[in-house]
Amino acid sequence: GENVEQHPSTLSVQEGDSAVIKCTYSDSASNYFPWYKQELGKGPQLIIDIRSNVGEKKDQRIAVTLNKTAKHFSLHITETQPEDSAVYFCAAWGYQKVTFGIGTKLQVIP
């Protein structure tokens, strides 16, 4: 089955700096890679996603890059703000189901 590794597990940045979270996956057939943000006590919400026919996708301060050859994808948040503080999960769709990384706790320090 699919295996998704995510790092770092925790990340602290100063407000205004950039944050990068990296994930690798094992199943070369995976072709859909969503990223979720989870605030304390709530369910995860999709913030951006990318499909395997695209190398990069951007939505305002958030961008995702995908390297299919290396089987890794990354989330980039620029100009971080305190409200970006949350747990972020990467995920990869393998055969019939999605597998999540263990999550990255991002803390943005004002």
Place this chain on the structure above:
Amino acid sequence: DGGITQSPKYLFRKEGQNVTLSCEQNLNHDAMYWYRQDPGQGLRLIYYSQIVNDFQKGDIAEGYSVSREKKESFPLTVTSAQKNPTAFYLCASSPGLNTEAFFGQGTRLTVV
């Protein structure tokens, strides 16, 4: 409003009792999922269902059971056979494979 609803938000049970967590969606999604979340372990798949009256075991199905009698409902029963049931449980739905999954707000189960 369309969405996915889990109830209750907090649930307490005594050890040895079965308990059922509710998950309802009005998004007309075919697929539904149950995840368990523990600190430092991310989201682990318990069961999933891609169509009514059919479901599959996930990675940690032991001690759990589900049913999918209606498209909009996918209840999860935590049985007394589950050795460590205290956790945060998340239900999700999606239109199909390789599509965005929408999550409920979760149920925090505490077994004492």
